[in-house]
Amino acid sequence: MTIPTPYIGTSIKRLEDRRLLTGAGRYIDDVKLPDMAVMAIYRSPYAHARINGIDLAAAKAIPGVIDAFCAADIETDLPAIPLRLAPFDGFERFLQRPIARDKVRYVGEPVAVVIAPDRYTAEDALDLIEVDFEPMTAVTTVDQAAAGETLVHEDAGENMGTSYRVGRGDADRAFTEAPYTRRERFTTNRHSAVPMETRGLIAEFDPDRPLLRLHGATKVNFFNRRHLAAAFGLPEDAVELIETDVGGGFGARGELYPEDYLVPIASRRVQRPVKWIEDRRENLTATNHSRDIVCDLEVASTEDGRILAMRATVQGDMGAYIRTNGGVVASKAAQFLPGPYRVPSFSCEVQFLITNKTPVGTFRGPGRFEANFCRERMLDMVAADLKIDPAELRFRNLMEPAELPYRIGELVPGDVNATFDRGNYSSAFKRLLDQVGYADWKDRQGEIVNRRAYGLGIACFIESSAAGPPETARIIVSADGSIEIRTGASSVGQGTETGLAQICADYLETDINLIAVLHGSTTLVPTGGGTFHSRNTVMAGNAVRMAAETLRSQCIELAALRWNTDSAGLAYQNGAVHRRDDPGTKLSIAELAIFAESRDGEELASDAAFDNEGKLSYSYGAHAALVAIDVATGVIEVEKYVLTEEIGRALNPAMVQGQAVGGLVQGLGGTLLDHMVYDDDGQLLTGSFADYLLPTSTELPDITAIALEQSPSEFNPMGFKGAGEGGIVAVAAAVGNAVVHALKDHNVQINDLPITPDRLRAALRAAGA
């Protein structure tokens, strides 16, 4: 057998593809269990209303309907959905219960549930549910929330979820003394992950056994299991979370949502498996939104553009409740505002405001996308004010390798040790400028070709990865030589199986086709960390490496037993152990698995957990966008896009490329299209794909994504850094800057997202164009 090692670093074709290409994938809606019923959820049509009564009688009377229930029918008091990340003091007053009791606080909040044999019947029944709502004034902006005239949660006495101030140095003093300052307000548009597969769950709840099995789980299954077990008064090992194929996560899927409680309750009530599949309208109101911040940013610098300080107020519109992601979005926006630059003094007030909208959670690059937009737009304004080339201004301020590692200070409360690891930011930026031909472009900004104005925008970023608990892996070798990897990490469609198999194949020196990867489900391994913050390759990858290394030594020990010899005389190579003095005498891992089995039924298996002890790796790089704008119509075309990203080491370059390009196109949507628009009554106006616009294949620039591998991470032996988010985080920043350069003759500024033709036309009209 010739083995095409090393696999690591090569673009191995994905192991997942075959089943997905032939329609044989198993997503949650493809799972059918015997005697399974289906549930549908009656959701609030009001943004803010008291519930005076709920009448389920007519719904229950529909032939076939098995059951219907609302909060009053649930005997036990359900706990609130827990905070997983950024659980700041004060948030505990705004947690969500799985089903509304006295009041609804956003359009889409669950109010009642119907269970029927099929979805057609369940939805017929939904139409007959009568709820006596008493509508109240809706709070739809952060200013209105801050004013506090209408309270979303009366008991809290305010709409301020919490607020805090972070910083380093003495920003106020720097501002007093600085020769140049500027202040701007930026807003980033509320939008969402919108994976192509909506959420869905199937619960099998047998209270007598007891067993709660929840299919369709993903992302952070072990955390979710712990909380679901507590919620239903079950021991943890009586709760099983099962992962199926997943049609995209991007941060939003796999958090605990109301439905993670309601589907089990439904199953417990009717004592049969119950399935719930979110429809798209539900998805747009029920799954976490993100990105909704207002940032007042000030910068102080010397006359030659050296940054002295930044001051900011970041206000996050949290929607109606604080969900599992706590304060991640606004807190990370604040933390990443200074970016990869030397900002000696920084001060930021962060406020989390509660409104009558869908609750907020993470979406790929949470807080980073927002922070980069605000800061990079501001830097271009500074460059223009001070008449310095924007690239030159950035070079003057980017931290140099000699300044790294750099402790950024406690910019998120409690995160005292955050430290940018080694890197060379200027070099990644320079690579970008060379690739995009910046030297040619910088004097051509605003050039008109075929009645369209051209502009090139640039932006730099830094981005953390691999936070959170340790990750686990178990490798099992079978008698037929097949190898199974089990991990607590999830796959949300990004190629986890392939990546982990590559590592395992290299470290065991075997054919990758012998390897199968099972992931996510709580039944596979005793514990696990999960999948978020671009951590799979770093965390699960290193766990697999460790398990493989252990397995190699185990193989040598087993062979020593088998041959009754000293293990020092044996070596492991190419999936087998041989005698150093007689390389022809070998025991393959399959033979060793059989031997292990023959000795009191042992499995040839090894376990490992990788812990990076909270030391994050930072990816960094830069983006450049070339745009062409039709001044008469405001239509923006992004013609060309280049990005560089230092990722330490590429496990599978084609998959890394896929992450970068996919992230970038998602980012173009977030910059130009995606927008959850609410009216003053808190009604979502973009509740279908006809209104909520996503990028399609005709809007693509010519893309060059360059993964750099110059600066391997010091915090894991394989040198990986996260590669899942660098493609998206600076898109609004680069495109925003490009638009401003293209329209420089009209002095249009871009401070708000999304950048749409009508907004651009309004700005151009105001400028007399």
Next chain:
Amino acid sequence: MTADRRLTLHVNGITHSCEVEPRMTLADCLREKLDLTGTHLGCEHGVCGACTVIVDGAAVRSCLMFAVQARDSMITTVEGLAASDTLSDLQQAFHDHFALQCGFCTPGFLTTAEAFLSENPSPTRGEVQSAISGNICRCTGYVPIIDAIVDTAKRRLESGK
């Protein structure tokens, strides 16, 4: 509700018989009655293309068609694009170009592309882009999907298929 109708459907060369409510969509019928779950539902209102199947040679959104309307038609779903245990050249090209990540949108792209290529066997890249502009993918950024379709068209022309 109106009574169930007995319905005969020709899918992937096999004739199926089932009972459906007149209001049941073709997508639900394929998925729920015939257990052909490769056809996915991404929006159920005709925008995302995930549910696309080939009906009498044309790409059709099965979430917008009633099952009873497909009576007597020849339907191909993703499960019927290649003989079992093999990949069609287009599926292979998707694999080679990393044109899928989560794979949820993939059946709809494959069926859309097959119907398109049978109408236009020598498309330009721009024609491919507009042919799939009614299908949404959230993972790949479309570039590798376009590459895979262009590549397949080229190979088919070269081999005279």
